[in-house]
Amino acid sequence: MDDKEEHKKHRSPLFRASEIVIITSGALFLVSTYLIWAEGSFTLWFGTVLLYAVGTVLFVMNR
Amino acid sequence: MFGIEFYEIIYFLIQLGLSMAGAAALWGLVLTYCGVGSGHDDTCIIFDWGAEKLLVVLYTGIFIAGGAWLIAIGVVPAHAHVGIVLVPEMAERIAALSFIGPLFALWLLASPIGLFVRQFKPQKFHKRLRLFYAAQLTFCGVLISFPAWSGEFDFRQLFFFTHSFHSILTLGTVIVLDFLFLLSKTSLHLRQHIYSLFPTISKVVLVGLIMEIAGVLLVFDAAVAVTAKFLFMETVIGILLINGMVLAGPLTRRMIDAVLHSESKLARRWEIIGDIAGTISITSWFTITLVDFFENLTLSYSELFGVYAGVLTVAILVHLAWNYGLGITMPRSYFAWHRGG
Numbered sequence: 001m002d003d004k005e006e007h008k009k010h011r012s013p014l015f016r017a018s019e020i021v022i023i024t025s026g027a028l029f030l031v032s033t034y035l036i037w038a039e040g041s042f043t044l045w046f047g048t049v050l051l052y053a054v055g056t057v058l059f060v061m062n063r
Numbered sequence: 064m065f066g067i068e069f070y071e072i073i074y075f076l077i078q079l080g081l082s083m084a085g086a087a088a089l090w091g092l093v094l095t096y097c098g099v100g101s102g103h104d105d106t107c108i109i110f111d112w113g114a115e116k117l118l119v120v121l122y123t124g125i126f127i128a129g130g131a132w133l134i135a136i137g138v139v140p141a142h143a144h145v146g147i148v149l150v151p152e153m154a155e156r157i158a159a160l161s162f163i164g165p166l167f168a169l170w171l172l173a174s175p176i177g178l179f180v181r182q183f184k185p186q187k188f189h190k191r192l193r194l195f196y197a198a199q200l201t202f203c204g205v206l207i208s209f210p211a212w213s214g215e216f217d218f219r220q221l222f223f224f225t226h227s228f229h230s231i232l233t234l235g236t237v238i239v240l241d242f243l244f245l246l247s248k249t250s251l252h253l254r255q256h257i258y259s260l261f262p263t264i265s266k267v268v269l270v271g272l273i274m275e276i277a278g279v280l281l282v283f284d285a286a287v288a289v290t291a292k293f294l295f296m297e298t299v300i301g302i303l304l305i306n307g308m309v310l311a312g313p314l315t316r317r318m319i320d321a322v323l324h325s326e327s328k329l330a331r332r333w334e335i336i337g338d339i340a341g342t343i344s345i346t347s348w349f350t351i352t353l354v355d356f357f358e359n360l361t362l363s364y365s366e367l368f369g370v371y372a373g374v375l376t377v378a379i380l381v382h383l384a385w386n387y388g389l390g391i392t393m394p395r396s397y398f399a400w401h402r403g404g
Contacts, residue, residue, distance in 0.1 A: 019312040022269070026304025033297040036289055045297075049276055052304065056269045 015062040021055030067357050073135045074156065075356040078210065078230055080128025082352075085203030086235025087121035090243075090264070092196040097260070109256045113243060114192060120242050121199060122178065124235070128206075129171045136160060155211035155223075162212045163205070170202045207231060218281045225278025232271025234348040240264045241345050244337070245385075254322045258315065265311030268344075272300070291364040296351055299371065303347045310340040335383070342382045346375045 025048050032044040094114035177195055181188040188195070210227040213220045240261065247253040279287065287293065317333045350371055354360065362370070 019308055022308040023305050026301050029301030029304060030298060033294055037294050053273055056273055060266050
């Protein structure tokens with residue numbers, strides 16, 4: 001089994017970047033939820049969804 | 064109670080059962096392919112064993128979905144006749160019940176044949192396990208795709224499809240992930256092989272969420288209303304994204320590292336953290352799917368969050384307790400039989 005090679009792939013900068021992007025989008029989801037409640041604004045929500053989509057594509061393609 | 068109707072719980076159970084059965088079929092199929100791809104060595108045996116074990120999840124899902132469907136065909140139309148005000152979605156749900164009814168009945172009648180063959184012709188069943196899982200995945204995929212029938216294939220119907228089908232990739236897959244995690248607990252050898260699948264499984268969950276959000280965007284104006292339920296679900300999605308990524312990324316890496324280098328103390332620590340993160344994941348997906356079915360929920364945001372936090376705490380404690388009292392081992396006879404066949 002090429003577990004070690006698999007493991008190395010996990011460490012690639014793009015893979016790490018995608019992880020950071022998705023975690024950031026999770027945090028922004030919480031902020032955007034507050035903004036929807038406080039101001040009724042969906043602008044950040046749409047931006048967050050886009051960011052999450054980009055993060056997921058990067059995450060999935062890195063294998 | 065709290066604006067929750069009986070039929071909404073029944074529909075949730077159908078969704079839960081189908082997503083469990085569909086995900087078990089999907090990952091059972093993947094495991095059989097992984098097994099064959101590894102030749103006839105230990106990896107092949109472990110993946111084949113895992114695929115067989117997923118039959119537990121598959122038949123549990125069939126039992127839940129089948130039981131709820133039988134109640135639904137008896138109870139839901141009766142509700143309609145006793146004067147309950149039906150929102151359009153309800154009429155569409157009833158339309159879907161009759162639309163997919165024959166296929167559902169066929170699925171319920173055909174599925175026990177698998178158990179029968181497995182009991183009396185185990186080798187024959189094992190040789191056709193991939194075909195069996197492929198058939199189950201097709202059935203579950205079609206059945207879960209029609210939670211409601213709008214009468215035509217438009218954006219609304221596409222939304223119904225994505226809104227329902229994603230559960231195989233999210234809720235069902237998270238249940239399978241947890242099942243495999245618990246299954247591999249008692250053996251370092253099992254963990255070394257099964258943990259390597261976790262990043263791939265996590266990717267499928269993330270894609271499932273994309274599918275759901277894309278479906279919502281198709282009918283955004285009709286689908287989104289700023290209510291306590293909506294805000295609560297958005298909060299849980301935020302938690303899911305952060306937790307899911309930590310679980311799929313750094314945590315899985317540490318766990319794979321620990322089991323590959325046989326560092327049992329380190330592995331145990333990371334596994335406990337993985338346990339907690341996994342329970343947050345499964346509870347959150349379960350919560351989102353359940354709450355989504357309750358159209359007129361009267362609970363406020365803080366009440367919803369309080370219930371969620373309470374359930375999460377209990378789930379973590381139960382998960383940890385069950386986990387460390389569990390004793391599943393791979394029977395030696397399986398190795399002998401596999402090598403022989």
